[in-house]
Amino acid sequence: MASTDDPIQLQPIGQHASENGAEQIPGAVITEQPTAAPPLQPTTVVTHEPPPQLPKGLDYLSKTDGVLIAQQVELREVMSGMEGNNYYEIKSKNGTTFLNVAENTPYCKRFWCGSQRGFSIRVFSDYHKTKVMHFQRPLRCDCICCISNCRQEVTVWAPADTVAGYVKERCSFWVPKYKICDANGKDQLFIDGPWCTWGCCRSVEFKVLAADGRTQIGKISKTWAGLSQEFSTDADNYGVSYPIDLDWKMKTCLVATAILIDFMFYEDDSCTQKNRTGPF
Numbered sequence: 001m002a003s004t005d006d007p008i009q010l011q012p013i014g015q016h017a018s019e020n021g022a023e024q025i026p027g028a029v030i031t032e033q034p035t036a037a038p039p040l041q042p043t044t045v046v047t048h049e050p051p052p053q054l055p056k057g058l059d060y061l062s063k064t065d066g067v068l069i070a071q072q073v074e075l076r077e078v079m080s081g082m083e084g085n086n087y088y089e090i091k092s093k094n095g096t097t098f099l100n101v102a103e104n105t106p107y108c109k110r111f112w113c114g115s116q117r118g119f120s121i122r123v124f125s126d127y128h129k130t131k132v133m134h135f136q137r138p139l140r141c142d143c144i145c146c147i148s149n150c151r152q153e154v155t156v157w158a159p160a161d162t163v164a165g166y167v168k169e170r171c172s173f174w175v176p177k178y179k180i181c182d183a184n185g186k187d188q189l190f191i192d193g194p195w196c197t198w199g200c201c202r203s204v205e206f207k208v209l210a211a212d213g214r215t216q217i218g219k220i221s222k223t224w225a226g227l228s229q230e231f232s233t234d235a236d237n238y239g240v241s242y243p244i245d246l247d248w249k250m251k252t253c254l255v256a257t258a259i260l261i262d263f264m265f266y267e268d269d270s271c272t273q274k275n276r277t278g279p280f
Contacts (some may be wrong), residue, residue: 004086006060009129021024024031024231024279034177037270045235045240048161054159054186054248055125055130055132055159055273056125056126056130056132057098057099057123057124057125057126057130057132057157058070058125058132058133058159059250060092061090061098061099061248061251061252062248063243063244063246063256064092064093064251065241065243066093066187066236066239066240066241066242066276067090067091067092067093067216067237067238067239067240067242067255067276068089068090068091068092068093068095068239068240069088069089069090069091069105069237069238069240069255069258069259070088070089070237070238071086071087071236071262072087072088072089073236074087075236082110082133083110083111083112084102084110084113085102085103085104085105086103086119086121086262086263086267087100087102087257088100089101089102089103090123090233090255098125099123099124099125099129099132099133100124100125100127101121101123101124101259102122102123102124102128103119103121103131104121104122105117105118105120105122106121109139113139113264114225114262115267116139116140116141116167116268117137117139118136118137118138118140119136119137119161119263120134120135120136120137120141121134121135121136121137121158121259122134122135123135123190123255124125130160131160132160133156133157133158133159133160133164133252133255134156134157134158134160135154135155135156135157135259136154136155136157137153137154137155137263140152140249142155151168151169151171152168152169152264153166153167153168153169153258154166154167154256154257155251156247156249156253156256158252159244162183163183164183164185164249164252164253165180165188165249165250165252165253166181166185166253167179167180167253167256167257167260168181169181169188174195175192175193175195176191176192176193176206176261176264177190177191177192178190178191178193178194178199178257178260179191180253180257182249182250182256183249185190187211188208188211188247188250189208189210189211189217189250190208190209190211190213190252190267191206191207191208191209191220191257192206192207193207194206194260195205197222197265197266198265198277200224202224203221203223203224204221204222205219205220205221206219206220206221206257206261207219207220208220208254209239209243216236217242217243218240218241218242218243218246219239219240219241220238220240220254220257220258220261221238221239221240221241222236222237222238222261222262222265222266223236223237223238223239230265236266238258238259239249239259240254240255240261242254252263
């Protein structure tokens with residue numbers, strides 16, 4: 001039996017009664033010995049490559065939700081009656097020109113093939129200094145007997161050395177129809193035109209449909225330019241609208257579609273040409 005005279009040894013709460021020299025943590029009971037922390041591993045940071053820098057003008061187009069396309073009146077063509085190359089200005093909605101469009105087709109093609117001619121169209125920024133887009137259309141017959149093999153098609157390069165997509169005419173006997181494909185040939189957008197493509201004192205609208213072929217997301221409008229311009233020249237004005245977050249390559253293809261529509265339906269300044277129904 002222990003003597004009552006022996007001093008009583010008190011142990012603080014949380015002290016481990018061991019000889020390992022572990023650190024004392026007040027208010028807690030230590031049940032495990034501390035272990036050394038594992039060495040730090042180098043951290044791998046995942047970075048994404050930034051998108052390619054678009055040329056001036058094309059970069060502006062990618063941030064818009066619509067543009068205006070104004071065909072320039074060529075006085076030499078009006079006075080001589082000889083078909084000249086087409087020139088357009090692409091403008092913002094407030095009327096500021098940021099791209100210039102110039103056709104480069106030899107005279108013989110313009111004279112013999114008229115509005116059905118194959119064309120090479122270049123799009124410039126900085127007042128014809130920098131080429132940012134290129135539209136190429138081969139010569140195709142518009143006869144009804146070979147429409148299945150001779151549908152209109154435009155290849156779009158944007159920037160000028162990279163294929164951005166294709167504009168292709170779809171088979172239709174009553175209304176003009178088109179589809180826009182990406183560089184791999186996959187359908188992305190559809191365009192449905194009206195039964196009558198000539199509008200006196202009114203605009204003519206071509207609906208831009210999403211990939212499902214039903215949801216309208218924009219339009220291409222041929223605007224009425226007035227009696228004097230409509231019947232004395234073939235210079236026309238167009239409005240193109242689309243979602244602001246639409247892929248910029250599809251925006252370039254919609255611009256090319258508007259120009260193709262101009263060639264197919266409004267290049268001839270005669271009333272008989274403008275009052276066609278469908279693609280014939």
